Amino acid sequence: MKPQRAFVAERVAAQHCAELMRGAGGRPAGDWMALLGAAGDGLARLLGPALAPLYGGEAPRVKATPARQDDELMLGAEIGPLAANILYRVTQGGVPVLVSIQAAAVLGLVDRTFGGRGDLRGGLPERFPLSADLMIRRIETILTACLAAALGLPESMVQADRRDGSLAALAPFASGASLSAMKLEVIEEGREPWPIHIALAEPFLPALFDEKAAAPVQPKGEADPHAAPFADLPLEVSAVLVDMRMSMAVLAALQPGQVLPVAVARQVPLKIAGRTIAAGTVGEADDRVALRITQTQY
Structure with a gap:
């Protein structure tokens, strides 16, 4: 059947601007992942020198892998049954960010503290001993400062909320949540690198970076020696x-055994x-x- 007349549009079709076609926060999803990856690169640069005291003064090399989409099952399989899982609340909105440190790395650092070589003998325990808990608190303090600096936030906006050796017991994410994740590798010459996993629920990405962008500009004035990046600057x-x-x-006549009176x-x-x-x-x-x-x- 053929129509007897041509169809004419009743009105002009809607033309949506690019801003309306973007995701939350006015950016495509890929932009948020790029920002997360850039924050990971910054965190890697800061973390190596910050971990130096735990390595006898020699800073390990830290490398960040690109940010990726993930889910709870895959992340849990990578982290394993025992790890130093810390749930941070970041920014004024309290964005939940999970940081997970490999159990073998924590126990190896404890062994170094007691004069060992940092080698893990036997399998992992069911739970961390008290000495490992104390080491986790030290690492947590280091991570807090580095994470705040990498995100361009004051340290008061990065707070450790909960921690648990079991990711399942910590339950940082809603069931079935889509995650944005990245991994840092801590590399020491002659040893296998150990990972630090960082993840948050994907819908929180805009809140994590929008608050940073909207933070009030601090008035220019004298640099605060107690604030980053000056506070950790080593001076001789x-x-x-x-x-x-x-x-x-007298200098030319100096001989071994000669005594010089000084005051x-x-x-x-x-x-x-x-x-x-x-x-x-x-x-x-x-x-x-x-x-x-x-x-x-x-």
Whole structure:
């Protein structure tokens, strides 16, 4: 059957702008994943130096893998029955973010603390011993600071809410939730890398990054030495016990066993890059030579 007339549109078809066709937060889903991946790269750069005290002062290398979509079953299979699972609340909205650290890595760090080589003997225990719980708290503190810095948030907006060795017992996500996840690998020469898993429910991605973008701009002023990135900046400090002048003739005549009389100043200067920042008196603390600060000059 053929119509006897041509059809004419009653009105102009709707033309939706790109903003209406995007997901929550005004960005395509891929943009949120890219932001998560960029935050993971930043976290990896910060985490290596921050973990150095747990490795005897030598910072391990930390590498981030690209952010990906995941689900609870696959994530649980990667994490295993025992891990240091920490549920953080991030930003003012309290976005739940799971950070999970491999159990073998935690126990290896405990072994190093007690003078071992960090090798895990035998299988994993059913639960963490008290010594491992204390190590987890140390790692948790490090992660809190690094996670806040990587997201560009004040540390007060990154709080550890709950922790459990069993991911099932912690139950950080609603059943069947679609997750956004990434993995960091902590690499030490001569050893197998160990993973840190990070995941959150996919609908929370816009809230995680939108609040950061909408955070009030801090007024410009003097840098706060107690805030990142200045607080962790290492500086070489020298206490000058003796500052004396000697002639070239005396220096040329120095011999092993020769005794040079010196006088330690009552006020010993404390210097950074040649600039005196404080002064103090020499004493003893815990069987070590110590300097009691009596005045500051900054």
